[in-house]
Amino acid sequence: MNSTALLTADHNRVRGLFARFKEAQAADAAAAMAGLAEQIFTEIQLHTTIEEDIFYPEVRQGDDELEDMVAEGLEEHHVVDVLISEARALTPGEEAWVAKLTVLIENVEHHAGEEESELFPKVRRVFAAVDLEAQARRLEARKAQLGAPTMADKEHLTVEDLRRLAQDQEIPGRSSMDRAELLATVAPG
Numbered sequence: 001m002n003s004t005a006l007l008t009a010d011h012n013r014v015r016g017l018f019a020r021f022k023e024a025q026a027a028d029a030a031a032a033m034a035g036l037a038e039q040i041f042t043e044i045q046l047h048t049t050i051e052e053d054i055f056y057p058e059v060r061q062g063d064d065e066l067e068d069m070v071a072e073g074l075e076e077h078h079v080v081d082v083l084i085s086e087a088r089a090l091t092p093g094e095e096a097w098v099a100k101l102t103v104l105i106e107n108v109e110h111h112a113g114e115e116e117s118e119l120f121p122k123v124r125r126v127f128a129a130v131d132l133e134a135q136a137r138r139l140e141a142r143k144a145q146l147g148a149p150t151m152a153d154k155e156h157l158t159v160e161d162l163r164r165l166a167q168d169q170e171i172p173g174r175s176s177m178d179r180a181e182l183l184a185t186v187a188p189g
């Protein structure tokens with residue numbers, strides 16, 4: 001798997017959490033919203049950390065356009081980081097907290113969409129596939145250092161397990177994912 005596919009898998013795991021958060025919000029399920037928000041914060045902070053530690057510094061060397069895209073990405077990460085800090089200072093469920101989460105979700109959806117439609121395709125044009133596969137291994141190693149689940153930790157799961165988890169976690173696009181994509185995307189049960 002290449003690094004852009006691995007990072008896209010992270011995005012889809014977070015999109016599943018967003019879908020579940022919005023359903024909890026529609027159902028007025030305050031405790032579920034608070035629990036999902038914590039998972040959202042953890043996933044986003046892990047993902048932005050590995051992008052900032054490994055992916056961004058390496059791909060910004062590619063050319064001037066990549067340098068600009070990464071500079072914009074870092075600013076967007078900063079905004080998201082501020083929103084998470086501000087949300088954490090509020091009481092889960094209160095009106096301002098819900099509004100903060102709504103804006104956080106909108107920001108992350110925009111940022112992840114832009115990475116997938118502009119940055120990642122450009123990275124795949126500029127860098128060799130073999131280099132992006134090596135980069136994915138560095139991203140996985142950093143996740144392991146940070147105590148987060150890696151693909152290796154989920155290797156024992158069957159395709160049926162992975163499909164069930166993807167459904168429970170409301171992973172978008174799950175029906176067309178192969179085993180490797182499911183493995184990269186689902187959170188361990």
Ligand SMILES: [Fe+2]
Pocket residue numbers: 048051073077111115
């Ligand atoms: Fe990012």
Ligand SMILES: [Fe+2]
Pocket residue numbers: 007011047051112115
């Ligand atoms: Fe990302």
